[in-house]
Amino acid sequence: MIPELGHYALVLALFVALVQSGVPLVGAATGNAAWMGVARPAAVAQMLLVLVAYGALTWAHVVSDFSVMNVVQNSHSAKPMLYKVSGVWGNHEGSMMLWIVMLTVFGAAVAVFGRNLPPSLKARVIAVQGLIGVGFLLFILTTSNPFIRVVPAPLDGNDLNPLLQDPGLAFHPPFLYAGYVGFSIAFSFAVAALIEGRVDPAWARWVRPWTLAAWSTLTAGIALGSWWAYYELGWGGWWYWDPVENASFMPWLAGTALLHSAIVVEKRDALKTWTILLAIITFSLSLMGTFLVRSGILTSVHAFAVDPARGVFILVLLGIATGGSLLLYSLRAPTLKAGGLFAPISREGSLVLNNLLLSTATATVFIGTLYPLFLDVMKLGKVSVGAPFFNATFVPVAIPMVIAMVVGPFLAWKRGDLPGALTRLWSAGVAVVVCVAIAAYITNGGGPLLALVGIALAAWAFFGSLAEFAERIRLFRVPVKDSWNRAVHLPRSAWGMTIAHACMGISILGMTGTSAWQTEVIQAMKPGETAQLAQYSVRFDSVGEVQGANFRAEEGVFTVTRDGQTVATLKPQRRSYPVTRMTTTESAIHTTVFSDVYIALGDPTQNGTAWIVRLYHHPLVPWIWLGALGMMAGGLVSLSDRRFRVGAPERRRSAAKPTLQPAE
Amino acid sequence: MTRKKRRLYMLGLALLGLGAATALTLTAFEDNIVFFFSPTQLQAQPVGDRNFRLGGLVEQGSVTKLPDGVTTRFVVTDTVNSVPVTYRGQLPDLFREGQGVVAEGRMASGVFQAREVLAKHDENYMPPEVADALKQAEHFKATAKTLKPSS
Numbered sequence: 001m002i003p004e005l006g007h008y009a010l011v012l013a014l015f016v017a018l019v020q021s022g023v024p025l026v027g028a029a030t031g032n033a034a035w036m037g038v039a040r041p042a043a044v045a046q047m048l049l050v051l052v053a054y055g056a057l058t059w060a061h062v063v064s065d066f067s068v069m070n071v072v073q074n075s076h077s078a079k080p081m082l083y084k085v086s087g088v089w090g091n092h093e094g095s096m097m098l099w100i101v102m103l104t105v106f107g108a109a110v111a112v113f114g115r116n117l118p119p120s121l122k123a124r125v126i127a128v129q130g131l132i133g134v135g136f137l138l139f140i141l142t143t144s145n146p147f148i149r150v151v152p153a154p155l156d157g158n159d160l161n162p163l164l165q166d167p168g169l170a171f172h173p174p175f176l177y178a179g180y181v182g183f184s185i186a187f188s189f190a191v192a193a194l195i196e197g198r199v200d201p202a203w204a205r206w207v208r209p210w211t212l213a214a215w216s217t218l219t220a221g222i223a224l225g226s227w228w229a230y231y232e233l234g235w236g237g238w239w240y241w242d243p244v245e246n247a248s249f250m251p252w253l254a255g256t257a258l259l260h261s262a263i264v265v266e267k268r269d270a271l272k273t274w275t276i277l278l279a280i281i282t283f284s285l286s287l288m289g290t291f292l293v294r295s296g297i298l299t300s301v302h303a304f305a306v307d308p309a310r311g312v313f314i315l316v317l318l319g320i321a322t323g324g325s326l327l328l329y330s331l332r333a334p335t336l337k338a339g340g341l342f343a344p345i346s347r348e349g350s351l352v353l354n355n356l357l358l359s360t361a362t363a364t365v366f367i368g369t370l371y372p373l374f375l376d377v378m379k380l381g382k383v384s385v386g387a388p389f390f391n392a393t394f395v396p397v398a399i400p401m402v403i404a405m406v407v408g409p410f411l412a413w414k415r416g417d418l419p420g421a422l423t424r425l426w427s428a429g430v431a432v433v434v435c436v437a438i439a440a441y442i443t444n445g446g447g448p449l450l451a452l453v454g455i456a457l458a459a460w461a462f463f464g465s466l467a468e469f470a471e472r473i474r475l476f477r478v479p480v481k482d483s484w485n486r487a488v489h490l491p492r493s494a495w496g497m498t499i500a501h502a503c504m505g506i507s508i509l510g511m512t513g514t515s516a517w518q519t520e521v522i523q524a525m526k527p528g529e530t531a532q533l534a535q536y537s538v539r540f541d542s543v544g545e546v547q548g549a550n551f552r553a554e555e556g557v558f559t560v561t562r563d564g565q566t567v568a569t570l571k572p573q574r575r576s577y578p579v580t581r582m583t584t585t586e587s588a589i590h591t592t593v594f595s596d597v598y599i600a601l602g603d604p605t606q607n608g609t610a611w612i613v614r615l616y617h618h619p620l621v622p623w624i625w626l627g628a629l630g631m632m633a634g635g636l637v638s639l640s641d642r643r644f645r646v647g648a649p650e651r652r653r654s655a656a657k658p659t660l661q662p663a664e
Numbered sequence: 665m666t667r668k669k670r671r672l673y674m675l676g677l678a679l680l681g682l683g684a685a686t687a688l689t690l691t692a693f694e695d696n697i698v699f700f701f702s703p704t705q706l707q708a709q710p711v712g713d714r715n716f717r718l719g720g721l722v723e724q725g726s727v728t729k730l731p732d733g734v735t736t737r738f739v740v741t742d743t744v745n746s747v748p749v750t751y752r753g754q755l756p757d758l759f760r761e762g763q764g765v766v767a768e769g770r771m772a773s774g775v776f777q778a779r780e781v782l783a784k785h786d787e788n789y790m791p792p793e794v795a796d797a798l799k800q801a802e803h804f805k806a807t808a809k810t811l812k813p814s815s
Binding site: 163341342343344352353356357359360363364367368371381382383384385386388389392393396397522523524582583584585600602603605610612614 | 670673674677678681682684685688689691692693695696697698699700717729732733734752753754755757758768793796
């Protein structure tokens with residue numbers, strides 16, 4: 001009964017979405033306030049209906065209702081509760097449900113919190129959001145219905161893919177989707193502005209918080225995925241340039257560009273058409289990511305079973321959304337009024353450079369990801385494009401980007417002073433030299449040249465961002481107390497920028513450290529044997545059996561010592577899940593924040609007396625995720641800036657004149 | 665700064681970026697594209713010392729461990745032709761006889777030296793390249809059979 005209720009709610013949601021996408025649009029075109037007013041209740045109703053449907057599916061998973069196909073295929077009665085809940089989105093149908101939940105929640109949020117939006121703009125934004133909802137609801141109902149029953153109901157399910165039964169991955173999709181779908185708001189605003197024919201700083205101020213929120217969650221989602229790949233796949237890598245990783249990385253790059261170009265629209269009323277285009281591109285890349293993952297055309301760790309009908313459906317959806325909005329763009333963009341002027345060397349100029357480099361980076365990732373598909377479709381052979389390609393194209397673009405990222409904030413709006421900015425960066429320059437010298441000393445000048453470049457970049461990003469902050473609060477030039485006061489009164493967006501930029505440096509340090517100086521030892525070890533790993537020695541003590549809720553595991557016990565002192569006891573496992581007949585590697589990691597000792601237990605050798613063991617020493621690797629976490633935090637701090645809250649319901653009255661904000 | 669001049673600057677910058685990206689991409693493509701071959705395709709065209717991907721099924725009963733304990737030997741087949749493979753390191757969790765596999769590496773004296781064996785999420789999942797290669801091999805076998813009686 002409950003699954004049918006969910007199905008019914010989903011069908012109702014489709015009809016509400018149809019109303020939501022049609023009526024307000026007509027209302028906005030004819031100036032009919034009542035018709036425009038339909039948008040808000042419709043968006044809320046659609047969200048509630050979708051939540052009911054999602055709740056019904058979750059319920060079926062939680063109580064293990066094996067008369068529902070989706071539950072049979074992806075759950076098992078012995079599965080821990082956490083994975084019964086996260087298993088809802090651990091499969092194709094459920095993950096699309098999660099997608100639509102996010103979409104409607106975002107749409108309803110605009111409807112509810114967007115009280116001081118101009119009514120016609122608001123009606124159009126919500127209508128466009130409704131249109132996207134129609135597409136995805138149709139997709140779910142026609143090709144991926146999660147509520148299909150099986151008769152007769154089997155006694156138990158097939159269990160969720162064990163690789164997905166992991167806390168890190170349990171929360172990876174919700175963050176990722178919140179990011180993808182969050183960009184749909186920027187997209188809806190862009191399309192609505194094109195229909196409206198007007199883009200102004202107020203528009204940018206409405207788009208920015210949504211983009212910031214989407215960007216922050218996408219950052220968290222990508223970082224979680226990378227972290228999961230690091231410890232769960234047992235290969236010790238943190239980024240593989242896998243097509244599906246790229247699929248999430250492209251919207252991130254484009255979204256980062258959007259975040260920055262929207263600043264120029266807001267502050268200077270320039271770059272308007274470009275920002276609109278970026279909003280369209282960013283969401284299109286999110287849709288394309290969905291297409292790449294869901295269609296099964298990629299050989300990837302994420303590929304779900306192939307179903308051409310689904311791929312074609314999403315491709316059509318992508319075509320309509322991207323093609324339609326680009327057509328609208330080409331018709332309407334020339335009519336948008338151009339805004340403020342600026343010199344190439346200026347804050348605006350640096351943000352343009354940031355956008356150019358980010359777009360170039362997006363393009364290289366795009367080409368590398370899609371070229372093999374293109375060749376395959378054209379029957380020109382099967383190729384794959386791997387990490388070396390991306391390292392050769394992405395890195396050279398990323399380096400000037402990071403260098404410019406530090407200089408940009410020192411430049412004034414309209415016309416900046418580059419030599420002046422560089423002289424004010426002398427302290428960061430000194431820090432770079434010191435850091436490179438320290439790194440060269442610690443590693444005995446070892447490591448490739450690129451590693452030292454990486455260290456220099458990391459130091460530049462970190463100390464340069466701090467220097468900019470110090471400059472703002474006039475540290476050491478006025479009494480410390482005054483500086484403190486200035487810091488407290490700086491807008492949150494300034495804090496956010498400093499945090500995000502400095503944490504970018506921290507991530508770069510982590511990436512450099514582990515790429516250049518990791519140690520890998522793969523060997524067959526018998527219990528009692530000792531292996532050397534960097535400055536550690538690792539003793540293999542024993543192997544035992546462990547019984548989990550829905551798996552059995554072989555657990556190795558390793559003692560890690562350094563200079564005769566025991567540092568840690570690590571217990572990596574090799575789990576076998578009887579229901580899916582799969583084995584997974586649960587690596588064990590000892591982290592000192594400055595480095596990780598990473599052990600994965602492999603197969604026993606032929607005669608069963610020894611095991612293949614992978615030992616890694618990853619210097620600085622935790623900093624990658626710490627940095628990403630910090631970037632997300634920077635985004636959230638920036639999001640709490642008070643000018644974005646102006647217009648929140650309780651401030652509605654005072655928001656009638658929302659323009660009196662400090663320029664920074 | 666006039667609007668025209670600013671546009672010119674922007675256009676110049678954009679073109680510079682585009683040019684640099686194109687140059688980077690083209691040079692990177694030259695060195696870093698990895699072709700995919702099935703054992704049958706490998707028979708037809710020698711690849712020399714290039715890095716490439718080999719895909720097919722792990723032949724039943726072909727997996728052996730060498731005495732050093734970490735090197736595995738197995739045979740990849742597309743049911744018509746097969747290629748011996750060696751791989752040093754830990755195999756992915758889903759590596760099993762009879763399953764589809766994709767390995768990246770080079771040929772050395774008739775043996776494929778795999779540098780990497782790709783992991784798969786799902787035991788029912790068949791890499792599309794492998795599925796394709798098998799289909800082609802099937803087709804090849806079928807045509808070979810139908811041709812025999814007539815020749």
